[in-house]
Amino acid sequence: MKILVIDPSALALDFCLRSMSEGAQVRWFIRNKPEGQITVGDGLVQKVQHWEQHMNWADLVFLPDNAVYMADLDKWAQRGYPVYGANNFTAQWELDRQVGMDVLAAHDVKLMEGETFHSYDKAIAYVKSTMGRYVSKPFGDADRSLSYVSKGPADMVYMLEKWKRTGKRVPGFILQKFQPGIEMAVGAWVGPHGFASPWCENFEHKKLMVDDCGPNTGEMGTVVYYTEKSKLADKVLAPLEDYLVRAGHMGFVDVAVIIDDKGVPWPLEFTMRPGWPIFNIQQQLHRSTASWMLESL
Incomplete structure (x- = not known):
């Protein structure tokens, strides 16, 4: 089996190595960062620079993540390519x-009570008006420090003001009642x-x-x-x-x-998508690493 792993965040080295140990050929795409090339897995797995050039080669296209390339990958899946992962929707x-x-x-x-915000000021005003205890969760592939369980309204307001003051950017976030x-x-x-x-x-x-x-x-x-x-x-x-x-x-x-x-x-x-580290644990429970994905397609 030939597996193309489109892995922008370099999460799936373990999956690649397990698949290779079971006889699969693996090509691994990682999105390099502006500051330089990611060296994870160098010398262990064949890396490719442009995943699109390898779609025709693959029997299975595995997506460990869902944050980038989704619209482009939808077009390949609609043409019948064996893409195993989430779609853009x-x-x-x-x-x-x-x-x-x-x-x-x-x-x-x-569902529990919650409100969506795209402005720190509006979120601060909301917490002050309701005086509730909230949990903040950011949208998208945002900084994990923006996930916060407050101890009360004053604590939540403090964190929102801190994020605003330090320039923490986020496409949106939800405040859910604790x-x-x-x-x-x-x-x-x-x-x-x-x-x-x-x-x-x-x-x-x-x-x-x-x-x-x-x-x-x-x-x-x-x-x-x-x-x-x-x-x-x-x-x-x-x-x-x-x-x-x-x-x-x-x-x-x-x-x-x-x-x-x-x-x-x-x-x-x-x-x-596969969770991390849960997917590494699940692999230990599965009878095979990747053949069942291809069978399910």
């Missing part, structure tokens, strides 16, 4: 959090006929140290397992199956939630 469920919340609401999934509870997520792999795997329940751990001590990180680790039955999936993911098929989504979809003390799940966000 379903990527927006994650990149624009309000779009994702609208999708859930349209399928009768209960909901105490347990954070959990459920996902599944999607093929052209619907969900193509058992449910994948998972728990992220974001604090730097054990026992939830220390500052938040992007993610320190994840507990993952597959299960044939999931009450959480029945409530927040199964209702979307037909819509995911009609939308042409391929690959992983995941909904993260807060579960309150009454057992009610309140959605936080979508992930419309």
Whole structure:
């Protein structure tokens, strides 16, 4: 099997190496940064400079990310090329959090209170007027430091004013009302006929140290397992199956939630791509690294 990995952020070295160990030929595209070439995986995997020139070569085109090239890749997928990943439409469920919340609401999934903003001043005025405790989540591939769980309205206002003062730019962000509870997520792999795997329940751990001590990180680790039955999936993911098929989504979809003390799940966000580091853990659970992707196409 010939696999082209279009990986702008250089996330999929492990996937490439696993695929090669199973006999696949792999070509890996990484988007270099203005300050210079990314050296991750040098000497381990064949790298290519222009992914478009290798589309005809590939049996499978794997997308580890969904932030760039999506409109161009949609055109290739529409021409019948074996692209395994999100499309431009379903990527927006994650990149624009309000779009994702609208999708859930349209399928009768209960949502917590939240407002979308494109201005720090308007967000500050909103928090001052409501005096609520909020969680801030940025849109798109933004600075992770803009994700913040406030301790109260004064704390949230302080952070918003700090981001404004230091020039933190973001295409938009959502303020969701703080909901105490347990954070959990459920996902599944999607093929052209619907969900193509058992449910994948998972728990992220974001604090730097054990026992939830220390500052938040992007993610320190994840507990993952597959299960044939999931009450959480029945409530927040199964209702979307037909819509995911009609939308042409391929690959992983995941909904993260807060579960309150009454057992009610309140959605936080979508992930419309392989998650990191969850995908590295999932690979250890899969029977093969990539052949099942090609079969699902």
